[in-house]
Structure formats: structure tokens, C-alpha cells
Amino acid sequence: MATPIRKALFPAAGLGTRFLPATKAQPKEMLVLVDKPIIQYGVEEAVQSGVPNIVIVTGRGKNAIEDHFDVAVELESFLEQRGKTAQLEEIRKITRQLNVAYVRQGEPLGLGHAVLVAKNLIGEEPFAVILGDDVIDANPPALKQMIDVYQRVGGPVIAVERVPDEDIPSYGIVAVEDSGAEGGDLGRGVHRVKDLVEKPRREDAPSNLGIIGRYILTPDIFPALEATASDRTGEIQLTNGLRRLLRERPLYVYEIEGVRHDTGNKLGFLKALVYFAMRRPDLAEPFRRYLESLDLKIGVET
Ligand code: G1P
Numbered sequence: 234m235a236t237p238i239r240k241a242l243f244p245a246a247g248l249g250t251r252f253l254p255a256t257k258a259q260p261k262e263m264l265v266l267v268d269k270p271i272i273q274y275g276v277e278e279a280v281q282s283g284v285p286n287i288v289i290v291t292g293r294g295k296n297a298i299e300d301h302f303d304v305a306v307e308l309e310s311f312l313e314q315r316g317k318t319a320q321l322e323e324i325r326k327i328t329r330q331l332n333v334a335y336v337r338q339g340e341p342l343g344l345g346h347a348v349l350v351a352k353n354l355i356g357e358e359p360f361a362v363i364l365g366d367d368v369i370d371a372n373p374p375a376l377k378q379m380i381d382v383y384q385r386v387g388g389p390v391i392a393v394e395r396v397p398d399e400d401i402p403s404y405g406i407v408a409v410e411d412s413g414a415e416g417g418d419l420g421r422g423v424h425r426v427k428d429l430v431e432k433p434r435r436e437d438a439p440s441n442l443g444i445i446g447r448y449i450l451t452p453d454i455f456p457a458l459e460a461t462a463s464d465r466t467g468e469i470q471l472t473n474g475l476r477r478l479l480r481e482r483p484l485y486v487y488e489i490e491g492v493r494h495d496t497g498n499k500l501g502f503l504k505a506l507v508y509f510a511m512r513r514p515d516l517a518e519p520f521r522r523y524l525e526s527l528d529l530k531i532g533v534e535t
Pocket of ligand 1: 344367445472
């Protein structure tokens with residue numbers, strides 16, 4: 234039986250320049266989908282996957298994340314006095330099942346570097362990495378699906394999705410061994426990794442399997458990342474650390490069953506907003522009526 238996954242790491246030190254000016258004084262992780270900050274979707278996924286210990290890698294200007302996952306004493310007593318039990322329950326739920334630790338990245342030196350700064354908080358055990366930008370609606374939760382695969386294969390598991398050719402340069406791309414339509418012995422959607430390359434040009438990509446923001450890693454990723462050189466942009470890439478680790482042990486990818494939204498760009502964010510609004514019983518019907526009433530030619534030249 235593989236060692237259980239107890240900790241989930243959330244890199245959250247990025248500057249969020251794509252969402253300026255919204256992110257000038259507010260972390261991008263706190264942008265809201267309906268009524269929940271983006272990072273809370275990922276944190277709830279971890280908790281629902283049986284992983285309540287959260288490590289968030291933050292940086293300057295990210296205090297709102299710490300406040301969000303802290304107990305809000307004044308707010309709770311205000312809601313209590315007013316008898317607003319539903320809202321009180323909702324905000325207590327955020328903190329009750331969690332154990333959150335923070336570590337600062339200091340300099341934005343890449344995703345691999347963000348994982349490295351959490352080395353001491355993780356220690357000598359396997360752990361999950363969740364990139365909050367990728368919000369995944371799935372049942373069972375995406376991380377739970379990955380943990381099940383990890384327990385079966387007993388090694389690192391990286392979530393992937395087939396991405397359109399034009400999007401290849403935005404992803405880590407993975408070449409896999411052919412395991413047949415049914416995935417062979419490894420099971421549906423699971424493949425052994427042959428190679429990984431961070432954000433290749435379309436013509437250099439070994440496949441269209443793009444890494445999405447979920448990883449189950451083992452502690453040997455830390456020495457691999459320490460030995461990984463910075464890339465042209467001065468960043469240490471997690472993909473390059475994994476490529477190095479591949480020399481020493483097998484790695485696996487898993488195609489998650491669920492709907493994934495990339496909220497890290499404006500169009501993906503807007504799609505996610507509509508998607509999650511339509512999943513809310515109190516909003517779905519009036520929101521659908523509103524959407525149908527829109528003149529969708531607005532702004533389009535005819
Ligand atoms: C990161 C990883 C990349 C991965 C992507 C998934 O890139 O470096 O390999 O495909 O997340 O969202 P970023 O989107 O942070 O530039």
C-alpha cells in the first residue's frame with residue numbers, strides 16, 4: 234500500500250498580471266467565481282479528496298488569502314447575533330476542516346521553485362500540488378481520482394488533458410508509452426511517461442497531452458528540482474524537474490474525468506463563471522433566461 238497523501242501544495246505567489254487592474258491590490262487567487270474565490274474551489278477539492286493539510290506558497294500582497302482561510306471572529310458573531318445561520322455555516326465550513334500553513338516564495342522564480350520553497354513543510358512524504366487556476370468540476374473530485382491512480386501505480390502521477398494544437402505552447406506536453414485504448418494494465422486514462430517538455434512550439438511537441446494543474450509527487454522531486462537549471466526566462470520549471478526525475482523512476486499521467494476550466498485567462502475565467510452559475514439551483518433558471526435574452530451580436534461587426 235502506497236504512503237497516504239496528507240498534504241496539498243498550492244503555489245499562489247504569481248503576480249496575476251493578466252487580470253490587471255483587478256489584481257493590483259488583490260491576489261488573483263481571490264477573484265470570485267459566483268461567490269467563492271478561485272482558490273477555495275481547489276482547497277475544497279483537496280478536502281473532499283481526504284487531504285485537509287494545505288500548504289500555500291504566497292508572496293507580497295497575498296494577505297487576503299490568509300485572512301480568507303482564517304477564523305473571522307467579528308463576522309461570525311455579527312452573523313450569530315442576526316440569526317443568519319446559513320451564512321454562518323458557510324463561512325465556518327471554510328476553516329473548520331482545514332489546517333493551513335503558509336510559506337513565502339520571495340522571488341517569482343517559477344513553479345519548480347515554488348515547490349522547492351515548501352520542501353521543509355512537506356518533508357519526506359508524497360504530496361499533491363494543485364494549481365488553483367485550473368478549476369475542475371468532477372465527481373469523484375479530480376484529486377481523489379489521482380490519489381486512486383497513485384495508490385495503484387505507486388509513483389508520481391501528473392494530470393493531463395488533450396489540448397487543441399494552437400494551445401500546445403501554453404502547456405507542459407507529455408509523450409507517453411502506447412498502452413492501448415483501455416490503458417492496458419494501468420487502467421483507463423493512465424499512461425507511462427516517455428518524455429516531458431515545457432511549452433514547446435507546436436512543431437516540436439511530442440503529443441497533444443497537456444499537463445493540467447494537478448500533480449501527485451514524491452519527495453525525490455526536491456533533489457531533482459535542486460539539480461534543475463533555470464530556463465531562458467530565469468525560472469525553474471516543474472516540468473524540467475520531472476524530466477530529470479524520469480531518469481530515475483517511472484512517472485505516470487492520468488486523464489481526469491471531469492470538466493476543467495482554465496481561469497488563468499480572461500476567456501477561461503468568463504466561461505467558468507457562466508458554468509458555475511448554471512450549476513447553482515438558485516441562479517440557474519433566472520441566469521439562463523437572462524443569457525437567452527441577450528442580443529449576442531452586441532459588439533460583433535456584421
Ligand atoms: C504551468 C506548468 C505547465 C502546465 C500549466 C497547467 O504553466 O508550467 O507545464 O501545463 O501550468 O496550467 P503556467 O500555466 O503556470 O504558465
